[in-house]
Amino acid sequence: MFRAERAIAAASRIVVSSHRATSSSTLAPTRLRQLTCRPLGSALLPSVLPGRSRRFPARPPCTGTGLRHYSNLPSSTTMTSHTPASDAAPESQPRAFALPFVGAIDQGTTSTRFIVFDRAGAMVASHHEKFSSILPKEGWVEHDPHVLLDTANRCIAACLASMEALGFPKDSIKAVGVTNQRETLVVWDRSTGNPLCPAIVWNDTRTVGTVNRLTAGANDFLDTLSPAERDTANAAGVQATPRADSDFSRRNIFQRLCGLPLATYFSALKWRWLVDAEAEPGAKARPIADTRARGDLCVSTVDSWLIWNMTGRASFVTDVTNASRTMLMNLSTLKWDPLLCRFFDIDPACLPEIRSSAEVYGHFAKDHPLAGIPLSGCAGDQQAALVGHSCFADGDTKSTYGTGCFILSNTGERPVFSKHGLLTTVAYQMGPTAPPAYAIEGSVACAGVALDWLRDKMGVVNTTEEISTYAAEVDTTAGVHFVPAFSGLFAPYWRSDAQGIITGLTQFTDRRHLCRAALEAIAHQTCDVLDAIQMDRASAAGDSSAQPDTTLYVDGGVTHSDFLVQLQSDLAGVAVERPHMREVTALGAAYLAGVGAGLWPHATGPDADQASLLGSRQSFRPNIAPEKCQIMRQDWKQAIARSCGDQVARL
Ligand SMILES: Nc1ncnc2c1ncn2[C@@H]1O[C@H](COP(=O)(O)OP(=O)(O)O)[C@@H](O)[C@H]1O
Numbered sequence: 001m002f003r004a005e006r007a008i009a010a011a012s013r014i015v016v017s018s019h020r021a022t023s024s025s026t027l028a029p030t031r032l033r034q035l036t037c038r039p040l041g042s043a044l045l046p047s048v049l050p051g052r053s054r055r056f057p058a059r060p061p062c063t064g065t066g067l068r069h070y071s072n073l074p075s076s077t078t079m080t081s082h083t084p085a086s087d088a089a090p091e092s093q094p095r096a097f098a099l100p101f102v103g104a105i106d107q108g109t110t111s112t113r114f115i116v117f118d119r120a121g122a123m124v125a126s127h128h129e130k131f132s133s134i135l136p137k138e139g140w141v142e143h144d145p146h147v148l149l150d151t152a153n154r155c156i157a158a159c160l161a162s163m164e165a166l167g168f169p170k171d172s173i174k175a176v177g178v179t180n181q182r183e184t185l186v187v188w189d190r191s192t193g194n195p196l197c198p199a200i201v202w203n204d205t206r207t208v209g210t211v212n213r214l215t216a217g218a219n220d221f222l223d224t225l226s227p228a229e230r231d232t233a234n235a236a237g238v239q240a241t242p243r244a245d246s247d248f249s250r251r252n253i254f255q256r257l258c259g260l261p262l263a264t265y266f267s268a269l270k271w272r273w274l275v276d277a278e279a280e281p282g283a284k285a286r287p288i289a290d291t292r293a294r295g296d297l298c299v300s301t302v303d304s305w306l307i308w309n310m311t312g313r314a315s316f317v318t319d320v321t322n323a324s325r326t327m328l329m330n331l332s333t334l335k336w337d338p339l340l341c342r343f344f345d346i347d348p349a350c351l352p353e354i355r356s357s358a359e360v361y362g363h364f365a366k367d368h369p370l371a372g373i374p375l376s377g378c379a380g381d382q383q384a385a386l387v388g389h390s391c392f393a394d395g396d397t398k399s400t401y402g403t404g405c406f407i408l409s410n411t412g413e414r415p416v417f418s419k420h421g422l423l424t425t426v427a428y429q430m431g432p433t434a435p436p437a438y439a440i441e442g443s444v445a446c447a448g449v450a451l452d453w454l455r456d457k458m459g460v461v462n463t464t465e466e467i468s469t470y471a472a473e474v475d476t477t478a479g480v481h482f483v484p485a486f487s488g489l490f491a492p493y494w495r496s497d498a499q500g501i502i503t504g505l506t507q508f509t510d511r512r513h514l515c516r517a518a519l520e521a522i523a524h525q526t527c528d529v530l531d532a533i534q535m536d537r538a539s540a541a542g543d544s545s546a547q548p549d550t551t552l553y554v555d556g557g558v559t560h561s562d563f564l565v566q567l568q569s570d571l572a573g574v575a576v577e578r579p580h581m582r583e584v585t586a587l588g589a590a591y592l593a594g595v596g597a598g599l600w601p602h603a604t605g606p607d608a609d610q611a612s613l614l615g616s617r618q619s620f621r622p623n624i625a626p627e628k629c630q631i632m633r634q635d636w637k638q639a640i641a642r643s644c645g646d647q648v649a650r651l
């Protein structure tokens, strides 16, 4: 059944009052339509919390425009106050918010957000701040860990100011969740609290040499294992790979342990690069080795860095979803894996404790504006988006289009190991005793970043919005193909040697063709991953004729482009559903925080529909001749082959 139909079926069980689900009337069909056209997430929490609904008594009536009170904020050129209602269709009556509120810190690759949601999933206040990546050398991408923390704290302060202006005290927030750019490595000294180097960002490719060296040495490493260790490794499915195997197969040597191939993308490779760089004979200082020797070394991802600081350095934790992106966590035990830690030369004592995605990790420190409030939800941003879309059933698939593009498909309580270039990852774990849910993922390194490049580096357009406008002015790219392999190609190709290319240029080409080619590249890359998902699902089911999923749930900055979303539906041949409320990642983190703090239970099975976080969605259906689509897909694969320097036949 399409999700929209399920939502309507579910909505008939939802209790509502005005725009919020607070009274106990069951919706008649006409009201159902009203409900599904509402601007913000609505079907979320009241339905799983019957009887706990309560309106905040001292709150002044507030309308959409009533939320635009950000005048007390400190000025900053990079801060942007987001008006929740600006994403929304006009409202016909004053908005009421349902307590309790839950906050979500969304620390992404290009910006940080803090959003406060009410219990029904409506945005109460929101603030975001953009920041710049540091690009010191070709292929290097860094962030200042202090900037990640400071932007989060400033966004929190700004939201609290907005809430106060609306008459909501900060303690109407009962829990806060953290979601973050994944894989990005942060290394710091627990005694000083200072980072020992810039954060190495997920799309940094400095580790190409490290990947090649470790791949070449992996079999030799396995030879060093004791017989008992070798038995354990073999039982887990790790075996020496024949030299004649393909490069990718040899890089996938630890797939059965951690679900990931050796690639520049993952945190452990970044860690190993740092260790090796310090061990170079010419290295002037060895802060990491020195801090490690003192027992003060903390090595982790952005979630840990934020939580550690916000809890007053009390909690050094990460969650299973973030840990599953490091290459150090065992997917079955959900613990740091001794073999992987040895392979990457990391002492597990430097790593955080791995916890579920929904539990209390600690409380905001006394001197923090949110002092005393629990931090009780955590997930990598792509997993949080999966939760935000309520992709709780096996087969539910979402794609988030931001800097990169990340397609995750829920596989239930069973990890599926891809034969087609996808990653296996933990999707979420809804509490310390809950079973983990797994997903297969196709990560595409370059999506929105290609549009930003056209705007900022090439000057082809002044705004990313213009890209869609120009693209829509032509019916085809006139033979132009743009493969934005700025960090090599990730899923499903995993070719670090792939190069960014634009092919098919003629005197006829103008920027409209280039803009269209950039958007087509994003949609094609997503289709490449969807094809891989389909092949993996078919082989897992032992049925090559298994039908593809019929709906793709999408979000992220690039989905502001209707053109892109329609193109995605056309090329993938599936319905694409885009929520009106775009902050799906933050909503997922807020949901986890509520579950972790015991504000509401995680609803599964038939109740999952009632827990749907997002009320209204816009549906895009395929509208292209299949033959045309097939030709476009073939042409794209040729472009990929050129980018990799391969023959088309190899694909
Ligand atoms: N109207 C638009 N059309 C196409 N792309 C857009 C539009 N608005 C924003 N984007 C792109 O969305 C990306 C940012 O999305 P976001 O989800 O905030 O990314 P991230 O989480 O990676 O920081 C940028 O690359 C930006 O160019």
Ligand SMILES: O=P(O)(O)OC[C@H](O)CO
Pocket: 107, 108, 109, 110, 180, 181, 182, 183, 202, 380, 381, 382, 402, 403, 404, 406, 443
């Ligand atoms: O911050 P985003 O949205 O670019 O997401 C980055 C991913 O988590 C990288 O794996």
